[in-house]
Amino acid sequence: MPTDKTKIDLDEKKVDQRVGENIRHIRLLRGLSQGALAEAAGITFQQVQKYEKGTNRVSASRLVQFSIVLSCSLDDLFEGTKDEMMDGLGIDGKPVSVLSSEATSIALKFDDISDSDIRRRIKALIATLAKSREETEEDELQGA
Template sequence: MKHPVDVNVGKRIRHRRWMVGMTQQQLAEHVGIKFQQIQKYETGMNRVSASRLWEISEALSVPVSYFFEGVRDEDAPAHVAEGTPGDILGDKEAMELVRSYYAIPENQRRRLFELARVLSESAA
């Protein structure tokens, strides 16, 4: 039986890999394993060891803690209400937007972020 934390970590691996435009094969090559193992991690079928998670975090340029975001406690993922950021990661359009956002040069990205923040505040 899949453990909820393993499923959450796997989803976070998949989302981050997708956001940076990396294939399962490329990630597997970075950490020295076969892509089938990445598939098993991403579905939560196999647990990711601490050292392997460290290598994956290095390959995906995020801290190890990134993979545990959304976990409420040591054995249960947080249940997020519909429409919250946790659900947004499952939306293909939102993921495409995030990916495009990070493709913009940093100085322009900051200005775009500020514009979006101002617009969202005025819409509220």
């Protein structure tokens, strides 16, 4: 807990940008346009753009509103902000970033798969491929 003599250095702009990235990411996963989110929130789509870019700070009440419209938790909207601010390195020394456009596209399509067994198999395949890639990279580093 900070005392009177300590100050927490916080890059507010980074936090605002990260929250905006999270809003955009979740909005895209839900298949909503900026206009649809704006209409549900009673604001203009330009305001949504400013929030998503981190140009404008999102108020607490607006965050609650977005969490309801986007069917997500407030924690989801703040995902990655604490880790980023704690050491500036993100996860495993790599910068934290939102999903690539390819990953977002796959995630959107994945939600359309109704068969739970197929979804489970796809997740297992992705985990296997990712593990295989990591092992290959480790082998290359060790000179194998």
